Structures are given as C-alpha cells and as structure tokens.
Amino acid sequence: MNVQQIGLCLVLLLFVVCNSNASNPTVTVDQGKLIGKRFQFRAQDTDFDVDAYLGIRYAEAAVGPLRFKPPVPKEWQGELNAHEYGYSCPQPIFSAGMPVALGKTSEDCLILNVYVPVPVRPNRAVMLWIHGGAYSIGAGSFAELETYPIASLGDVILVSINYRLGVFGFLATGDEVVPGNMGMLDQLEAMKWVQKNIEAFGGDPNRVTIFGESAGSGSVSLHTLSPLSKGLFSGAIMQSGVANVPWAVLEDKTHFPKRAFGIGKLVGCEKEDTKQLVDCLVDVPTDDLLNASQRMMEVFPEDPEMFPFAPVYDDHFISEYPDTLIKQRSFNPSNIMAGYNADEGTTIFVVLYPDSIEKPHINVTEFDNFMAASKLHLTPLQKDALELVYFDNDMLTEPNPNYYDPYIRIAQDSTFACSTDTYLRGAAEADVGSVYAYYFNHHPSKSIFNTPWSGACHADDLGFFGFHFTPNDFNMTDVEVEMTLKMIQYWTNFAKTGNPNIGTKNEEASSPAAKLLEWPQFTLDKRTFKELSPSMKNIPDPSGISCKLWNDYFPKLDAALANKQQECKSHWSKEDKESCSGEAKP
Structure with missing residues (x-):
C-alpha cells in the first residue's frame, strides 16, 4: 500500500477501512481449513490489521422441511473460502434513513463472521455480537456495517452472527408442532460453534462475552436466564433491552395459533390444525411468507403485543415468563453489564418525522x-x-x-429504564457475578437517524463502537473520538476480566495503564451508573x-x-x- 493509497483513507474519521495486500490468512478448525482475508484500517494515525473469516455457515439452510425447525449443525470437510459476507436473513426494507442489511437475502443465512487482531496470539477474550432490529431486521455484519474495529482497538476476537428473523425465526403455533424460538436456538447453535472452534483462532472459550443492542440485547438477556445457554458464556452486555421489557417476549399464548393461522390465511394455507398448517407453510415461497408477515398488524390490529413475532416462553428455551425467572433469581453464572440511552423514547418520532429539523409538536x-x-x-x-x-x-x-417530552419520558421508562432497573436488582441479588450499569447520555454530533433533535436516541450508542451506519458521513468530533476509545476499552476490559476498569487480572483499576475513571459495581445498597458521555462520571440511578x-x-x-x-x-x-x-x- 503506497502513500497515496494511505492518504485516501480519511484519517480524520475514527474508523477508515482499506484493503490490505497481505496474503490471505488461514485457520484449521475441526472440519477443515478456512481461508479468510485481511483488512486494514486506520485509527488515530495508526494502522491496524485484522484477519476476517466471513460467511461461515454454522447451521444448514433452514429451508423445506427444516423451515420452522431447530437449527441443524452444518457439516463440511476440506477447504472453505471465507472471503465474502454471507446472505442476510429474509426481512423487510427498513426506511428510517440507515442501511440495515444491504445485499442479498436468503433463508440460507445461518452464518457467522470471525475477526482476529493481527498478530494472532492464543487465549484472547472473545466477544460475540447479537444484532438488534425488533427480531425482524438486521444482520451480524456486512460491508456498510463493519464490526471489526472493536476487535483490534480492544484486542479481542469478535464474532458476529445472523439468526432467523420475523416469521421465519419466531413463528409459534402454541403447541409442539412449532414451539417457537427458532431464532433464539440459532443464536444458541452459534454459541456452541464458538465453544467448539474459537480456540483455533486464538480465542479463549472460557472468556466469551455475548453482547447486543435492542432486540439483540433482549436476546442476550434471555440467554442469561435460559438453562440451555448455561456454560456457553462468561459475560453478558445488554445495550437497550433486557428480558423483561414489554417487547422482549410474547406473553399471551392464546395469540400464538391466531397469528399462525392468520399467516396461513394470507398465503392460501387455510387448514384445520397446526400440523396441516405448517406442512403447507414450509412450501410457501420466501417472499410471499415475508410479505404476509408484514400485514399481521393490519389484519390483527387488536393484537396486544408490540411485535407479532418475537421470542416466547416455550418450556424449553425459556420455561417461565422472564419476570418470574428474575424474581426467582434464575440467572446463569456470568458477569453482567446493562444499560440504556437517555432518549430511547424518541425512536417512534425519528421514524415518523425523519425530515423534521425540530422536535415534533404533539x-x-x-x-x-x-x-x-x-x-x-x-x-x-x-x-x-x-x-x-x-x-x-x-x-x-x-x-x-407540546406533549412530546412527557411521551418520550413515559416511553423511555415503561419500555427500557424500569425493566432494566428490575433486571439489574435481580442480578445483583442473585450474586452470580459482577454487575455494572450504564446510562448513555451523549447527544451525538450526528445521530444515526440524522435528526438534530432526537438526543441520545435508541441505537445512537452503536456509532461509538465502530458500528457506524453511514461511514462516509459520520464525522466525529475529537471529544467523541476520545469517548469512543474509552467506551471500547470499558467494554473489552469487561470481556477480558469481568471488570470494565481493568484489562488484566493483575492490573490495578487506578493504574496508569487503565486510563479510565473508575466504574463502580451496581449493588442493591448503592445503585451507581456510569454515565457514558465525554465526562464519564458516575451518577445515581437516573430513573430511580x-x-x-x-x-x-x-x-x-x-x-x-x-x-x-x-x-x-x-x-x-x-x-x-x-x-x-x-x-x-x-
């Protein structure tokens, strides 16, 4: 790479991606050899290399008789080119001004990507990213939503995954025919793949932290409560969503078959029982089933749930409603970090008024x-x-x-803050690991939704981890660059040690190596939050x-x-x- 090429990388951006001419890296797993590709990016006048293994299928394509079934582990042997991102899972087009899953979609989408900092070395901590998107949109990684800067800047191995979405991942018939939670079982299968294979990439299977945002955060939280997920991770980070928020799990089982038969009616599968219904649905073309699922809210406007397709408590993955499990302190052993943004409630308005330059008058x-x-x-x-x-x-x-401010505060507390409060208190009392809480309270210089009035909106924290949705137009201030580096250090320290203050077990939180303001644990006696802002100060419970x-x-x-x-x-x-x-x- 010559000087002119390096100059083309916009150094003023925090994360700028360039191609490297290095030879393709390889790694040998149980089933054969993976041939990856090397990326180079520039951050604060420093070049970083990362080896990327893309589009690795961890499960068979969930098509035909495998549609609506638990995932089947992918079998292969020999040599596999892992150069390109795989398909995103079928999903509607989201039009709120940001790319969510560009490129082709297919039901053959159960893939994961592994990013390894160069030089490769053994026993690195691992972070597994579960994307959000209301259980209906999104993807683990793709060209416009690179996730690997956090790997090199934080010196961890990063894994990102796809899982089935919408009707394909969360249809439930209310009986044993389709119990539901296919998308959650996909995540579980990917976590098992990591346990089996990550050591070959230099990862430590005993230090795997799962983390996610929004529905991905709700998913992570459900794994902290599911007996099936026990032992597959050592840490869990929840960004804007926990298992007991009103939208994370569908509560009323009587509505499950209603939705299933409603979908059947829309696609010409009007049957008498659920087995006949599902036997018909497995043959419906992907686009027809996807389009029908988007009409569920108009067909059943009285449906009590926020999302028609989401996780359910099925006596298998989740045995009880999450509120009950939290009250029973049924947490899997793990270190926990959870928090939310200061203006989560603005989400509906940035979708309804994307071109407004001032906050709406309600x-x-x-x-x-x-x-x-x-x-x-x-x-x-x-x-x-x-x-x-x-x-x-x-x-x-x-x-x-103007009722705008009261509404967003009510929406904030009822759908994010107060459920997180209950979850954190339950985790602290369960005493299964260290617990940390945060409050993202920085209005970005450029919101991911491109709205100047939305504050610290839902998903605005993602821009501070390298998950910038508009990489060519995401100009951070110098203060935001510094804030980003601190947030990545907190997150990756937590993955390494269970403590966001230190990156190694023999490192003191107050040592010069940390370069961070101390983040106290959340306890029942002192419910302290870290305010994620340029000041990084510690504050009492902001929604107490x-x-x-x-x-x-x-x-x-x-x-x-x-x-x-x-x-x-x-x-x-x-x-x-x-x-x-x-x-x-x-």
Missing part, C-alpha cells in the same frame, strides 16, 4: 393515540398518576401544550424515582384495587355484585 389527541398504540393497558388511576409524575406546568397552563412509580407503586395500586373489589363483592348480594366489577374507576 397535541393532546396525538398523545392519547400514542399512549393507546403503546399498549400499556393502564387503568384510569394509573393514567392520573402518570400525569402527576410526567406532566409539568405547561400541560396545565398552555392552550396547546420514576421507576419506583412503575415497579413499586403500580403493583401496590393494583393489589389494593383487587382487595377492594373482593371486599366489595363479599358485602353485596349476588345480584348486586356487578357493581364491584373492578373497572378501577376513581
């Missing part, structure tokens, strides 16, 4: 509509309590107040007061109302008991 009618669409199922008394906590004086004095409303007051209010209804019924005659029907009217 009137009271729109606010009520958004609240209804969020499916929180609030009683009148609970709605009154929300107004007391989230409304300010403008809501009472202005003739046409509002989460007391959701996690403590609302359950007590429900219990008090239930007791009141029972007392009422015991004092009225049978004919008058309808007056105690429990509408929870104030």
Whole structure:
C-alpha cells in the first residue's frame, strides 16, 4: 500500500477501512481449513490489521422441511473460502434513513463472521455480537456495517452472527408442532460453534462475552436466564433491552395459533390444525411468507403485543415468563453489564418525522393515540398518576401544550429504564457475578437517524463502537473520538476480566495503564451508573424515582384495587355484585 493509497483513507474519521495486500490468512478448525482475508484500517494515525473469516455457515439452510425447525449443525470437510459476507436473513426494507442489511437475502443465512487482531496470539477474550432490529431486521455484519474495529482497538476476537428473523425465526403455533424460538436456538447453535472452534483462532472459550443492542440485547438477556445457554458464556452486555421489557417476549399464548393461522390465511394455507398448517407453510415461497408477515398488524390490529413475532416462553428455551425467572433469581453464572440511552423514547418520532429539523409538536389527541398504540393497558388511576409524575406546568397552563417530552419520558421508562432497573436488582441479588450499569447520555454530533433533535436516541450508542451506519458521513468530533476509545476499552476490559476498569487480572483499576475513571459495581445498597458521555462520571440511578412509580407503586395500586373489589363483592348480594366489577374507576 503506497502513500497515496494511505492518504485516501480519511484519517480524520475514527474508523477508515482499506484493503490490505497481505496474503490471505488461514485457520484449521475441526472440519477443515478456512481461508479468510485481511483488512486494514486506520485509527488515530495508526494502522491496524485484522484477519476476517466471513460467511461461515454454522447451521444448514433452514429451508423445506427444516423451515420452522431447530437449527441443524452444518457439516463440511476440506477447504472453505471465507472471503465474502454471507446472505442476510429474509426481512423487510427498513426506511428510517440507515442501511440495515444491504445485499442479498436468503433463508440460507445461518452464518457467522470471525475477526482476529493481527498478530494472532492464543487465549484472547472473545466477544460475540447479537444484532438488534425488533427480531425482524438486521444482520451480524456486512460491508456498510463493519464490526471489526472493536476487535483490534480492544484486542479481542469478535464474532458476529445472523439468526432467523420475523416469521421465519419466531413463528409459534402454541403447541409442539412449532414451539417457537427458532431464532433464539440459532443464536444458541452459534454459541456452541464458538465453544467448539474459537480456540483455533486464538480465542479463549472460557472468556466469551455475548453482547447486543435492542432486540439483540433482549436476546442476550434471555440467554442469561435460559438453562440451555448455561456454560456457553462468561459475560453478558445488554445495550437497550433486557428480558423483561414489554417487547422482549410474547406473553399471551392464546395469540400464538391466531397469528399462525392468520399467516396461513394470507398465503392460501387455510387448514384445520397446526400440523396441516405448517406442512403447507414450509412450501410457501420466501417472499410471499415475508410479505404476509408484514400485514399481521393490519389484519390483527387488536393484537396486544408490540411485535407479532418475537421470542416466547416455550418450556424449553425459556420455561417461565422472564419476570418470574428474575424474581426467582434464575440467572446463569456470568458477569453482567446493562444499560440504556437517555432518549430511547424518541425512536417512534425519528421514524415518523425523519425530515423534521425540530422536535415534533404533539397535541393532546396525538398523545392519547400514542399512549393507546403503546399498549400499556393502564387503568384510569394509573393514567392520573402518570400525569402527576410526567406532566409539568405547561400541560396545565398552555392552550396547546407540546406533549412530546412527557411521551418520550413515559416511553423511555415503561419500555427500557424500569425493566432494566428490575433486571439489574435481580442480578445483583442473585450474586452470580459482577454487575455494572450504564446510562448513555451523549447527544451525538450526528445521530444515526440524522435528526438534530432526537438526543441520545435508541441505537445512537452503536456509532461509538465502530458500528457506524453511514461511514462516509459520520464525522466525529475529537471529544467523541476520545469517548469512543474509552467506551471500547470499558467494554473489552469487561470481556477480558469481568471488570470494565481493568484489562488484566493483575492490573490495578487506578493504574496508569487503565486510563479510565473508575466504574463502580451496581449493588442493591448503592445503585451507581456510569454515565457514558465525554465526562464519564458516575451518577445515581437516573430513573430511580420514576421507576419506583412503575415497579413499586403500580403493583401496590393494583393489589389494593383487587382487595377492594373482593371486599366489595363479599358485602353485596349476588345480584348486586356487578357493581364491584373492578373497572378501577376513581
């Protein structure tokens, strides 16, 4: 690579990818030889090399009779070219202004990619990335969403995976025909592949940290609770999502067959029982099934779930609803890090108003509509309590107040913050490893959604790990570059030692080698969060007061109302008991 070629790499960007002329690297696994390719990228005037092994199939194509079935491990022998990214899994086109899974899609998509820092050496910690996307979009890696800078900058081996999405990964019939969770079992199979093969790449199978964002984060959290995942990882990092958020797991089993038969009706598979239905669905063309699945919300607008296809509790991968498992402290042994962004609730608005240069004005009618669409199922008394906590004086004095801020705060707490609070407290009490909490509170100079008013929005943290969605137009400030390097160091230190402050067991957290402000553990006595911002300061629980409303007051209010209804019924005659029907009217 000559000087002119190096100059073409935009040094001012944090991560700039260039091709290297180095010979193709190889590695031998149990089944044969993998031939990879070498990447070179530049960060802060330093060149880094990384060996990439791309598009490795860890399971057979889930087509024909294997559609809707658990994954079957891929068998091969000989020599395999691992030069190109594999297919992304079938998914709809997401139009919020960022690429999600460019290139071709196919049901032959159960692939993983391995990135190894050069020079290769043994016993490196491993980080396995599980992508997000509402369980319906996304991919582990592709050319416009490179994931390997974190490997070289943090000196870890990085693995990224695909798993089945939408109807292909999360259809459930409510019985043994299709119990569901195919996508989760795909993730599990990839984790098993890593345990079996990562040592050949120089990885330490005893130091594998699974991490993900959004639905990927929810997936990671489910693995911390599933008995099937026990022993396959030593650490878990959850970025904006835990197992007990309202959208992570479908709760009402009575709706599973309804969705399945609804899909069948849309594609001409109207059958009498679930076996006949699935026998028909396995022959439906991929695009027809995908298109039908996108119509589920319009066909069943009364569906109580946020996503029609998502993980379910199936008495196999997950035996109980996550809230129950957390209360039972049924955590797999692992170190845990979890957190969320300061403005998660803006997500719906950046999708609805992608071209707006100012934050939207939401009137009271729109606010009520958004609240209804969020499916929180609030009683009148609970709605009154929300107004007391989230409304300010403008809501009472202005003739046409803007309900934008109250809504995003309610959405933030109800769908991210307060579930994370419950999860963290459960993990700390379970005492199965160290626990750390964070709060991403930096409004990027350029949001991934390209909206100047969205704050620290959902997924904005990804740009600070090399997962930049628009690499040719993602100009970080010098302060953000420094913040990025610190975040990568915290994350990769955690993968190496279970402690984000140190990268080796004999390193002191306060030593010059750390160069980081100390990140205290989250405990029941002192619920400290690391604020991910240029200051990297430690703060008390940022949602402690509002989460007391959701996690403590609302359950007590429900219990008090239930007791009141029972007392009422015991004092009225049978004919008058309808007056105690429990509408929870104030």
